[in-house]
Amino acid sequence: MTKAVKKLTNEFLVAFIAMAIVLIFSMTHFLFVSQADTENLYGTSGISGISDNVSRTFEKGEKLTEKVNETRKSVVQVSAETITSDETVQNEIEKQEAEKQEQAKAVAAASARQAIADYAVQFVGNPYKAGGTSLTDGCDCSGFVYSVYRHFGYDVPRNGFQTVYKQVSWDELQPGDILYYSGHYTIYLGNGREISAENESNGIQIRDMSFRFSRRISACRVIL
Numbered sequence: 001m002t003k004a005v006k007k008l009t010n011e012f013l014v015a016f017i018a019m020a021i022v023l024i025f026s027m028t029h030f031l032f033v034s035q036a037d038t039e040n041l042y043g044t045s046g047i048s049g050i051s052d053n054v055s056r057t058f059e060k061g062e063k064l065t066e067k068v069n070e071t072r073k074s075v076v077q078v079s080a081e082t083i084t085s086d087e088t089v090q091n092e093i094e095k096q097e098a099e100k101q102e103q104a105k106a107v108a109a110a111s112a113r114q115a116i117a118d119y120a121v122q123f124v125g126n127p128y129k130a131g132g133t134s135l136t137d138g139c140d141c142s143g144f145v146y147s148v149y150r151h152f153g154y155d156v157p158r159n160g161f162q163t164v165y166k167q168v169s170w171d172e173l174q175p176g177d178i179l180y181y182s183g184h185y186t187i188y189l190g191n192g193r194e195i196s197a198e199n200e201s202n203g204i205q206i207r208d209m210s211f212r213f214s215r216r217i218s219a220c221r222v223i224l
Contacts, residue, residue: 112152112223113176117189120148126204128197133158135204141185144197144204145178148187154222161185165220173219181215188219 129138133147142159149156157164162180173179175190186196186207195206 109223110174113174113221116148116152116176116223117187117195119151120144120187120195121189121206123204124195124206128200128203130200139197139204141197145185145187149222156222159185161222162218162220165222166224168219168221170216170219174221176223177219177221179209179216180218180220181212182217184212184215 123135123144126136127138128140129143130140131143132138132140133143135144135147135151139147142161145161146156146158161178165178168174168177173188175188177188179186179188179194184196184198186194188194188209189206192209193206194209195204197204198207
């Protein structure tokens with residue numbers, strides 16, 4: 001829309017100025033021809049009045065040129081204001097669209113994290129196995145986190161999650177976040193609860209975060 005306005009404005013100005021120039025030259029040519037004819041017919045004595053007419057004609061031509069320039073400036077100013085207005089509207093539309101996309105992305109990520117937490121709880125009571133990654137036959141704490149995320153297609157490492165993914169504050173935890181304690185990994189379920197493969201005695205269990213809170217080190221988020 002902006003390019004069309006600029007093109008139309010330029011075409012209008014060129015046509016308008018061209019018409020004015022043609023008009024001025026036509027009037028001047030006519031007057032000089034009339035002057036020559038008058039000299040032939042009446043001699044130089046009748047020329048003074050015609051010279052005055054020529055002078056007035058040139059003055060009118062200069063005024064017409066000034067009006068053309070003023071009109072051009074006005075059109076350019078209006079066009080510039082229109083272009084600026086169009087760009088402002090377009091920028092606002094793009095900003096709103098970007099915000100909508102970010103909101104949609106955040107909602108999708110939250111839903112995916114919740115799915116992680118919901119999937120993990122079904123394995124409560126299954127056995128613990130040092131070095132294992134089986135959610136049914138046995139896994140350790142990092143193997144549990146690894147296998148739950150792998151089920152959803154996330155290419156997470158076997159351990160060391162806190163060194164790979166975005167660190168988050170303990171005050172900003174969301175279901176599906178990975179919590180790292182001294183020597184232990186868990187998955188946050190929400191409402192202050194977490195799930196992990198604890199040990200051979202307890203297997204996979206859900207605990208309140210206060211159970212090992214004094215050992216907390218960091219938290220990270222895989223799905224952003």
